[in-house]
Each structure stands twice: as structure tokens, then as C-alpha cells.
Amino acid sequence: MNRAIQVRRLKKSYGSNIVLNGLDLEIEKGETFALLGVNGAGKTTALECMEGLRKYDSGTITVNGKMGIQLQSSSLPAHIKPMEAIRLFAKWNRTEIDDTLLHALGIQEITKKQYHQLSTGQKRRLHLALALIGNPDIIFLDEPTAGLDVSGRVSLHEQIRKLKSQGKTIVLASHDMAEVETLCDRIAILNHGNIAFCGTATELTDTIGEKYFIHIKTRQGMHTFETDTIEDTLISLLQDFRQKEIRILDMKVDRGTLEQHFMEMAGRETE
Numbered sequence: 001m002n003r004a005i006q007v008r009r010l011k012k013s014y015g016s017n018i019v020l021n022g023l024d025l026e027i028e029k030g031e032t033f034a035l036l037g038v039n040g041a042g043k044t045t046a047l048e049c050m051e052g053l054r055k056y057d058s059g060t061i062t063v064n065g066k067m068g069i070q071l072q073s074s075s076l077p078a079h080i081k082p083m084e085a086i087r088l089f090a091k092w093n094r095t096e097i098d099d100t101l102l103h104a105l106g107i108q109e110i111t112k113k114q115y116h117q118l119s120t121g122q123k124r125r126l127h128l129a130l131a132l133i134g135n136p137d138i139i140f141l142d143e144p145t146a147g148l149d150v151s152g153r154v155s156l157h158e159q160i161r162k163l164k165s166q167g168k169t170i171v172l173a174s175h176d177m178a179e180v181e182t183l184c185d186r187i188a189i190l191n192h193g194n195i196a197f198c199g200t201a202t203e204l205t206d207t208i209g210e211k212y213f214i215h216i217k218t219r220q221g222m223h224t225f226e227t228d229t230i231e232d233t234l235i236s237l238l239q240d241f242r243q244k245e246i247r248i249l250d251m252k253v254d255r256g257t258l259e260q261h262f263m264e265m266a267g268r269e270t271e
């Protein structure tokens with residue numbers, strides 16, 4: 001079976017707050033899949049239902065494979081040392097400790113510290129190592145790079161790519177559009193308890209249609225124009241600038257970022 005996860009008509013409410021309203025989702029084996037949505041859209045709830053950590057009201061969830069889970073926020077006893085936690089998790093998983101994994105996540109560099117002395121990035125790396133200890137087939141990462149600096153983000157992305165190259169299925173919740181665009185095969189956008197979009201980043205851009213952004217730099221600053229008739233708008237803009245004798249210093253045309261498309265799908269205005 002090529003499907004790693006199948007979610008059918010999943011419903012979950014907290015009191016009168018309907019968070020998931022008949023969610024359907026299929027994630028293939030070996031896929032890196034992102035769940036996007038504004039704060040409170042239900043990403044964590046959906047992940048935790050798939051992980052078996054949260055009860056849901058109705059629907060079915062089928063997960064084919066061993067799971068490794070990195071929660072959005074998790075904690076360990078303040079005085080535990082990273083290697084003590086790793087040995088404990090390895091014992092629970094009845095597995096040997098994989099030194100290459102510890103090396104890749106830089107765990108050796110933090111062995112002398114206690115948990116409460118670790119930085120946010122170091123804690124994230126440790127929790128990822130703990131999630132990977134049992135050599136899972138499906139890895140759930142809830143906002144894995146939140147709070148990380150640039151180098152922490154880059155090394156985590158490298159790790160995720162490596163896991164993908166090993167054939168692992170990765171399901172992540174994220175707010176970082178650049179991250180999702182570069183790392184993920186497919187994206188699902190959660191909105192009002194359902195999937196507003198599911199497909200590749202290119203398909204998402206295409207769904208929004210022929211929308212272009214023309215950025216023109218003059219001495220007065222940067223001017224941005226939005227259009228769906230690129231040729232006509234360009235010609236009339238250029239004529240306009242010439243007529244007003246405004247010198248164009250630089251010019252760029254793009255189709256907007258995934259973030260803009262996402263905000264449109266999620267029903268919110270970009271800033």
C-alpha cells in the first residue's frame with residue numbers, strides 16, 4: 001500500500017468551537033507534506049488526531065507505519081541530560097542508539113548540559129532526535145523551526161531532506177512559507193475546519209490565476225502594481241512614467257509569493 005495516512009470525514013470540536021469539520025486527507029508514503037493555516041486553523045489538532053494523541057468526534061484515520069512525533073511544545077525534567085533522555089527513549093523503543101543521528105543533530109555538543117540549560121534550538125534538536133530514535137516510517141513535526149535562528153533552520157532543513165531521501169514520510173505543520181515551498185511535495189491549507197487547497201506549491205500559484213506583481217523602483221521609492229493583464233499594464237505604466245519624466249531605476253515582475261497565495265486562500269489580507 002502506497003498510502004501512509006488516510007483521513008476520512010474527520011470531525012473535532014472543543015465545546016461549540018468546530019475545529020475540524022469533515023476533513024479528508026491522503027498522504028503518500030515518502031511524501032513531505034505540509035499543513036498550513038492561520039493561527040487556530042486546527043493544524044495541531046489535526047496532527048494530534050493522526051498521531052493518536054487526541055480524541056476526535058467522528059471520522060476515520062488510518063496510519064500505515066511506525067510514527068515518530070515532535071510536538072509543538074514539549075518538555076523534559078529540568079535536570080535530565082540529553083544523553084540520559086536519549087538512552088531512556090532508546091530503551092523504551094528497544095533499539096540501539098544511532099551515533100550518526102546524534103552527530104547529524106549535534107547532540108554530542110550538548111551532552112554536558114542539563115535540559116533546562118539548553119537553548120530553544122538545542123531543545124528542538126534533542127526532541128527531534130528523540131522522535132527519530134525508534135527509526136519511524138512517518139515523522140510528524142509540529143512547527144519544527146519555530147524559534148530557531150538561521151543556522152538552526154538550515155541544519156534542520158538538511159535533516160528533513162535527509163529523512164526524505166531515506167524514504168520517510170514527513171508531515172509538518174508550519175507558518176514558514178519559504179520552508180514549505182522548498183521542502184514539501186504537497187501542501188494542504190486548512191480553513192474553517194476543512195481543506196481549502198491541497199496540491200503542490202506550483203499548483204497553488206496556478207490556482208490563484210494569472211496574477212502578476214510589477215515592482216518599479218524610482219528615486220521616490222518602490223511602487224508595486226498588481227495586474228492580471230501583464231502586457232497592457234506594463235505598456236501603460238511605462239508610457240505613464242515616461243510622460244511624467246520619472247526615471248525608472250529598476251524593475252521586476254513576479255507572480256507573488258506562496259505566502260500571498262496562502263493568505264488569499266486562508267481568507268486573510270496580506271500586510
Ligand SMILES: Nc1ncnc2c1ncn2[C@@H]1O[C@H](COP(=O)(O)OP(=O)(O)OP(=O)(O)O)[C@@H](O)[C@H]1O
Pocket residue numbers: 014017019037038039040041042043044045046
Ligand atoms: N485542548 C483544547 N481545548 C479547547 N480548545 C482548544 C484546545 N486545543 C485547541 N483548541 C482550539 O482549537 C482551535 C485550533 O487550535 P490548534 O492548536 O489546533 O490550531 P493551529 O492551527 O495549530 O494553531 P497555531 O498555528 O496557533 O498553532 C483554536 O481555536 C484553539 O483555541
